[in-house]
Amino acid sequence: MQVTLKVFRYNPDVDKKWHYETYNLDIEETERILDLLELVKGHYDGSLSFRRSCAHGVCGSDAMRINGRNMLACKTLVRDVGDKIAVEPLLGLKVIKDLIVDMEPFFDNYKKVLPYFINDSPLPADGKERLQSPGERARFDDTTKCILCAACTTSCPSFWGSDDYLGPAALVAAHRFIFDSRDEAASERLRIISETSGVARCHTVYNCTMACPRDIQITRAIGELKMATLTGKVD
Amino acid sequence: MANVHEFDVVVVGAGGSGLMAGLYASRGAKTAVISKLYPTRSHTGAAQGGISAAFGNLEEDKPEWHTYDTVKGSDYLGDQDAIEFMCNEAIDAVLELEHMGLPFDRTPEGRILQRNFGGHTNNETGKPVRRACHAADRTGHMILQTLYQQCLKNKVNFFDEYQVLDLLLVNGKAAGVVAVELATGELHTFHAKAVIFATGGHGRIFEVTSNAYAYTGDGAAILLRRGLPLEDMEFFQFHPTGIYKLGILITEGVRGEGGVLINGKGERFMPKYASHVKDLASRDVVSRAIYTEIREGRGVNGQNYVYLDSRPESIIKYAAEDGRTNPDGSPYTITAEELLKKLPDIVDFNRVYLGIDPMTQMMPIQPTAHYTMGGIPTNKFGEVVIDDKNTAFPGLYAAGECACVSVHGANRLGTNSLLDLVVFGKHAGLRAAEYAKQADFQKLPDDPTAEARAQFDGLRNGSGKENVFDISREMKKVMFEDVGIYRNEKGMKAAIEKIAEWKERFKHVHIADTGRVFNTELLNAWELGNMLEVADVIAECALNRKESRGGHSREDFQKRDDVNWLKHTLAWKKNGKTEIGYKPVTITKYQPKERVY
Ligand SMILES: Cc1cc2nc3c(=O)[nH]c(=O)nc-3n(C[C@H](O)[C@H](O)[C@H](O)COP(=O)(O)OP(=O)(O)OC[C@H]3O[C@@H](n4cnc5c(N)ncnc54)[C@H](O)[C@@H]3O)c2cc1C
Ligand code: SF4
Ligand code: FES
Numbered sequence: 147m148q149v150t151l152k153v154f155r156y157n158p159d160v161d162k163k164w165h166y167e168t169y170n171l172d173i174e175e176t177e178r179i180l181d182l183l184e185l186v187k188g189h190y191d192g193s194l195s196f197r198r199s200c201a202h203g204v205c206g207s208d209a210m211r212i213n214g215r216n217m218l219a220c221k222t223l224v225r226d227v228g229d230k231i232a233v234e235p236l237l238g239l240k241v242i243k244d245l246i247v248d249m250e251p252f253f254d255n256y257k258k259v260l261p262y263f264i265n266d267s268p269l270p271a272d273g274k275e276r277l278q279s280p281g282e283r284a285r286f287d288d289t290t291k292c293i294l295c296a297a298c299t300t301s302c303p304s305f306w307g308s309d310d311y312l313g314p315a316a317l318v319a320a321h322r323f324i325f326d327s328r329d330e331a332a333s334e335r336l337r338i339i340s341e342t343s344g345v346a347r348c349h350t351v352y353n354c355t356m357a358c359p360r361d362i363q364i365t366r367a368i369g370e371l372k373m374a375t376l377t378g379k380v381d
Numbered sequence: 382m383a384n385v386h387e388f389d390v391v392v393v394g395a396g397g398s399g400l401m402a403g404l405y406a407s408r409g410a411k412t413a414v415i416s417k418l419y420p421t422r423s424h425t426g427a428a429q430g431g432i433s434a435a436f437g438n439l440e441e442d443k444p445e446w447h448t449y450d451t452v453k454g455s456d457y458l459g460d461q462d463a464i465e466f467m468c469n470e471a472i473d474a475v476l477e478l479e480h481m482g483l484p485f486d487r488t489p490e491g492r493i494l495q496r497n498f499g500g501h502t503n504n505e506t507g508k509p510v511r512r513a514c515h516a517a518d519r520t521g522h523m524i525l526q527t528l529y530q531q532c533l534k535n536k537v538n539f540f541d542e543y544q545v546l547d548l549l550l551v552n553g554k555a556a557g558v559v560a561v562e563l564a565t566g567e568l569h570t571f572h573a574k575a576v577i578f579a580t581g582g583h584g585r586i587f588e589v590t591s592n593a594y595a596y597t598g599d600g601a602a603i604l605l606r607r608g609l610p611l612e613d614m615e616f617f618q619f620h621p622t623g624i625y626k627l628g629i630l631i632t633e634g635v636r637g638e639g640g641v642l643i644n645g646k647g648e649r650f651m652p653k654y655a656s657h658v659k660d661l662a663s664r665d666v667v668s669r670a671i672y673t674e675i676r677e678g679r680g681v682n683g684q685n686y687v688y689l690d691s692r693p694e695s696i697i698k699y700a701a702e703d704g705r706t707n708p709d710g711s712p713y714t715i716t717a718e719e720l721l722k723k724l725p726d727i728v729d730f731n732r733v734y735l736g737i738d739p740m741t742q743m744m745p746i747q748p749t750a751h752y753t754m755g756g757i758p759t760n761k762f763g764e765v766v767i768d769d770k771n772t773a774f775p776g777l778y779a780a781g782e783c784a785c786v787s788v789h790g791a792n793r794l795g796t797n798s799l800l801d802l803v804v805f806g807k808h809a810g811l812r813a814a815e816y817a818k819q820a821d822f823q824k825l826p827d828d829p830t831a832e833a834r835a836q837f838d839g840l841r842n843g844s845g846k847e848n849v850f851d852i853s854r855e856m857k858k859v860m861f862e863d864v865g866i867y868r869n870e871k872g873m874k875a876a877i878e879k880i881a882e883w884k885e886r887f888k889h890v891h892i893a894d895t896g897r898v899f900n901t902e903l904l905n906a907w908e909l910g911n912m913l914e915v916a917d918v919i920a921e922c923a924l925n926r927k928e929s930r931g932g933h934s935r936e937d938f939q940k941r942d943d944v945n946w947l948k949h950t951l952a953w954k955k956n957g958k959t960e961i962g963y964k965p966v967t968i969t970k971y972q973p974k975e976r977v978y
Binding site: 159160176179184187188189191192193195196197198199200201202203204205206207221223242243244246253261262263264265269273274275276277278279280282283286287290291292293323326328329338353361368 | 418419421423424426427476479480481482485486487488489490491492493516517519521523527530531534548592593595604627629631710726729730733734795848849850851881891892893894895896897898899901902905
């Protein structure tokens, strides 16, 4: 089928200002938006730049705005978006080149919530695994799926509007550890996310949940965190 | 000199093996981990089904069985000392991951849950054994996240989005690496006492593959250019179940949970090829079976694919036929809800890419290029070895998919790669740090970035009449068809000629982007150069090996030939030509015998 692909372009070595470039392509409706970008790069303009690796929605490299919504280019097919396709970089992070944005502020926020397992108690006497029931394991399953693609955080008006909001992805990481029965640093993380840059900034807009390519119930997770910061209880 | 960094140990790559190496090396030495991708984008994150360890949490199992299964899976080309070492370390390695917080699925008793996988058996009954520890169907994702998180906790130094272009060797010792910082285009020299390569595989040389765009064989090609050998490059694994045309992997875990393969006539065909374990035979066997079905006209609708059936009613029906039971002896059953919990991503891939629901429809699949068995030769401590006597190269280490220990031999068993990363990543890290403690820095060459610059200049200064994308597409097609699952002399000779042509054309590629910032066009071209080098060595080694073993199946030499070919291949590049040598296989307890599944 024939599609028009409009792509945000900016090459800091050449361009003073960003612009859009439009390509008319003859492709299959089952192709991924990533395939279209590769086609343009291969045959129309080799300088077009974007991040990608796995090409099937598990590495988090290629979140971008596709027809105004944050999606993974490799997990969005042409038939999902129609024959007029506009591709732009994520909002709220500085554009470095074309579809590539500066991810550092995003990862800096992630690092703030102590996104690693903490348990300084002695290991079980038999040296084996710390026991965890299937129910306890299920409690935080949803938030273990995060691939740090930033689709959620960069769809959030609170994130756009502030310099220091941790953003949904960092809160998802906090949730993953706070609700893990084996972890021992919940109270410290709850303190961090109770600060003004934390859960209080979430106004339940649901953009994040809509944007998440891993179908994580982000707003619900943040709701559980809010409750935990209020009650001091994790269950 | 501008942009020179000094570290005791430099790790190239931040997947499972690189992170494990970084974690361990940084405990004893000043360490940097350099990666062309953000660490969490590494391909380890794509691994689905599980990591093996003979815990026996659900039924009897032991490391000796794991060892034997791996030896047999390797078609006796794996080095048995290294295999035994890995399988013995497996339990502690997986426990260490759990202690780092990895959220494994659990048994009712709260222990790590395990599932079946191809080639893993109870050695007494010959029946499949539950050995694969898993976190749903995103085990690799959880390993990658957990290790990255632990590296953050331990303040490991990362250089994210730096692509290594060259390895510096001085006085016969490792001296560091040269990398380009993607965001600025600047070259950096990492002066180091020890260098660990953990750059992953090169499946992108094939048309249909489960591998990431980043799988371009950079590490292997860099070492080749520096005159070091690669081992067993002819052995590449084709995984039986990739999504038709796309190659996206459908984990063997689907068959582990009871899924079966069905041909175009609606018949279950694996019992014909592997009467004992059927759909859970090892990968080379299943991939060949699928190909045979297709060639003999039993693909679906005359096309190049068959079905993978994971509908609960089918699973229950075939499990009853096979007499499959739960650990308590009751007949094996499964519900759609349970399957969805165990394989959520597989269901998602089917929905997104095919628009089908595997609970009610069968999945169209074909074999997909999946895993690099060959690679940078190492011993079981991750030290790079460079000849038939296993002489170690001072200061140089490799681990993970880019390395060849060799624990996978001619065919890797599923779940053994994740294990390989954790075990050998750790030992490479430990050894490198130990070495760095007593070694000195080698003096850097006057212009350490010269070779890297020359390569980039070469790409920019050709006549510009050739297209990277076109050469790449032609290479992938020919490699998949002629140096793929089935191989013969005629096809491989033709492929080698074509590779030479592409290499010539490659000298004249067009690079439109003159900028420095994220010049992905230049980098993709450089990666194509690596793929051509690697493809060339693979084809040469495959043509040279006149037998069939594991993943290497020759139509013109259909039998395994232990008299002449029970040996590893070593390949060097000298003056643009491939030179081939050999190295003995280490055999300890298990004498080669015929492989029956
Ligand atoms: C879809 C899929 C499913 C799988 N499922 C399983 C499974 O269930 N069980 C199992 O055991 N195995 C599985 N495997 C195999 C296993 O996942 C891989 O073999 C393994 O993860 C490779 O890890 P690695 O650390 O060697 O490399 P990777 O994780 O790929 O990391 C490579 C690293 O090297 C870096 N790098 C590469 N080149 C350069 C360069 N030039 N400069 C700087 N950095 C560089 C990359 O940025 C990356 O960080 C699967 C593989 C695939 C593709
Ligand atoms: S929560 Fe979802 S959208 Fe947000 S970073 Fe993680 S995977 Fe991406
Ligand atoms: S390329 Fe990995 S998520 Fe899209």
